[in-house]
Amino acid sequence: MMRPLAGFSLFLIALTFLQTGGCSKQTAENPFRYPFIRPLHLKREAGKPYSEYRAFYVLTEDFEPAVESVSDLDYIREVLKFASGLSSQYNIPWTHFVDVNALAPAFLSDDQQLKQRCQAMIGDLARMTVEGDDCELHLHGPMNRELLDYVSSEEKLHIKQSGAEAAKPYRQRKSFFFQSFYRQGYRQLVGSLTYGKRLLEGCVYEGKKQVLAFRPGGWDHGDNEQDTLLYFHALSDSGLMSNSGLSTGQFGGENWRVGNDPGKNVAIVSAGEDRLFEVSPTAGPGGYVNPAMPHDLNKLANSVKDEMAVIVAVYHLGALQKTKSEAGNAPRSDAELRAERETLEQQFKTAADLAAAKVLYPITLRELLAIISEQQ
């Protein structure tokens, strides 16, 4: 029989052990604790259209469809029509993070039919922005070389080449930052961001609006603090004012996380003289809040007190495309695609009900950035 006191001592030993274990887990790289990234809490200002609501709801999607064939393009155009229909029916706009490399056939393809269809797809995006959607920039690596040459033919950048070595092992998926900075240097990193931004502004906004934000492909903004600071300098040097997608921990590991909890996913970033805003996805099971997966939006919206929560959901419209964009994946069946559409529509219904109940205030990232700037 164990005496109660011995039991208590064992409990203390166990607690110490757990805490030590806990500490070693806390060594996970956490960009939200870097000294140049400070949390920003949005006020629920009186007399604003959102004053009565609990949270901003920013529905984003990474637009990186398959564009290999005419049928790929016909399919994604059909998906855009569906997505746009949901927005107008439920009054919830999309913020599209457009991978500009997916627009390349519109400018470069020798196949006239493919070229025309890709131009039509860009036309769809442009129309959706007129109807209230937002388009921002996304890339998984540098801009496609021919596309960059095509866009930069009128203007040359003069930026120093960097000869950096990536940390080994690299904690992130080797995607945007690794492929552009470590493979090709700072000049290429800024070149891709600058010309990608200009290309999108020209073809989606007719040059009348600026692209303000970037989302790094693979959530790869570099391995460590130094990389991430350089990454924000590159965004600023490219004329961008916001990032959407910091990731914590080791890619593929248990501590891997995209974004952060409500109340912690918005931040001010100081990169030298410049100030940028981080509006990260809302972390959730499986990585982040994904409209195709069950999430308690009401609970998330009410999880912070005395401030407006910001819920950033992340989807990929390419998930509704018959040809999946990731190589090696078999095309999905019609039944699977129908089910995926129904799940997405269900989330729109839920969000619209919460908007009617004055819980969620649906908004684009662009509109939210205007509110954030105004509150500074």
Ligand SMILES: [Zn+2]
């Ligand atoms: Zn992506």
